[in-house]
Amino acid sequence: xxxxxLAFVGDALKDIRAFPDHARRPAGFELDQVQRGLRPTDxxxxxxxxxxxxxxxxxxxxxxxxxxxxxxxxxxxxLHAFEKKRQKTSKRxxxxxxxxxxxxxxxxxxxxx
Numbered sequence: 001x002x003x004x005x006l007a008f009v010g011d012a013l014k015d016i017r018a019f020p021d022h023a024r025r026p027a028g029f030e031l032d033q034v035q036r037g038l039r040p041t042d043x044x045x046x047x048x049x050x051x052x053x054x055x056x057x058x059x060x061x062x063x064x065x066x067x068x069x070x071x072x073x074x075x076x077x078x079l080h081a082f083e084k085k086r087q088k089t090s091k092r093x094x095x096x097x098x099x100x101x102x103x104x105x106x107x108x109x110x111x112x113x
Contacts, residue, residue, distance in 0.1 A: 004035045007075040009100040015081035016066065023064040027081065030056045034068065034076050049097040053079065065089070067097045069104070077104055 008016075016027055030040040034056075042057040052071040058064040063084035070076045079100040082093050 004037070004070070005075045006031060006035060006078060008078045009104050010080070010096075012078040012081055012100070016078070019064055019081065019083070020060075020062075023058050023060045023062070023083075026058045026060070027056065027064065027066055030058070031066070031068070031076065031078065034070050046097065048094060049079070050101045053097065053101060065093075067100075069101065072108070079104070 016024060019027060030043075033040055040054075040056045042059070043054050044057065046053045046055045046067055049067060050069070053067055053069050056066040056068065058066070064082070065084050066081045067079040068076055069079065080093065080097045084090075084093075
């Protein structure tokens with residue numbers, strides 16, 4: 001089975017590396033699942049960010065989230081990773097996810113021209 005590479009948009013890699021070990025390890029496992037073409041254990045669609053953007057949900061007593069998009073052939077793009085402090089995802093995290101998706105789409109368009 002081919003492993004689709006991971007690509008991190010903006011500071012997404014730095015964000016995941018800032019997770020505590022007990023959240024970073026599950027995040028890595030779940031992203032590995034996605035690279036293999038499988039669904040994460042706990043996820044939901046994030047249509048408020050964009051088409052086919054999904055959220056990995058990591059429960060460790062403190063909630064952690066990873067926004068990603070896997071619809072492109074060349075890579076799984078990790079858009080944003082963060083610790084969730086409230087029931088509702090913060091406006092800042094949603095806006096950052098949208099901005100990074102937009103940045104990704106512009107980069108892909110430019111590279112195809």
